[in-house]
Amino acid sequence: MAPTTVLCSCSYLLGNWKLANIATDFRRSTPWNIHSNAISAIRTQTPLDFNPHHISDDLLNALPVARVKHIPPCIPKFSEYTSCEDVDRSLKFDRERLVYRERHCPEKSEVLKCRILAPYGYRQPFRWSGSRDAAWYANVPHKHLTVEMAGQNWVRFKGDRFTFPGGGTMFPNSADAYIDDIGKLINLRDGSIRTAISGGSKIEINRGPSY
Secondary structure, eight states: OHHHHHHHHHHHHHHHHHHHHHHHHHHHHSOHHHHHHHHHHHHTSOOOOOSOOOOHHHHHHHSOOOOOOOOOBOOGGGTTOOGGGOHHHHTTSOOGGGGGGSOOOOOGGGOOOSBOOOOTTOOOOOOTTGGGTEEEGGGSOOOHHHHHTGGGTSOEEETTEEEOOOOOSSOTTOHHHHHHHHHHHSOOSSSSOOEEEETTTTEEEEOOOOO
16 A cells, blocks of 8 residues: 555656646746736726616517407307307208218308407306306306206206206206116126116216226
8 A cells, every 4th residue: 555655646746846847948938028918908908898788678679570460350140150060051061861960161261250259248167177067157148958958957047157957857866866776776886787778868887897
């Protein structure tokens, strides 16, 4: 260990001695007037200016003005317009095989060139999961389903909103209650029955096996 330490120390001292000689030779060979001229040039330079010389208004005026295409609003009757589900347009198609009930998007020449506005009195929809059970009447101002399907309990109109209690001719107390009734007849919990089909209400219940 001792010889290694001595060898490293000698190498370090020898290196410092050589560097010192090189620096001394460089100073002797370099004329002093070069250093003095460089120093005087630095001192005579203009002081650096770090103050801002532009403001935001100048930058905005320098930017090119974007072309904004004005699109006029549609007339109120288009507030519920859906381009590919337009009832008036669909009636022009063939009734055979119910082709007229398919989606028929307008041709390029038929596309509306206006902004469709929200219905009068439109309100921010309910957040999930409240939107699953209710919707503002002002957003969908039509009550005919609440009259025609009143006996099936699918949708009700109450105050300023629609509510969706769930129901139907086969399960007026909601689909969940109907599934519970089926569960009283067959075992839906232990995985022995994976699929139950109710033919009358077209309901299919899938339950995976329990592990």
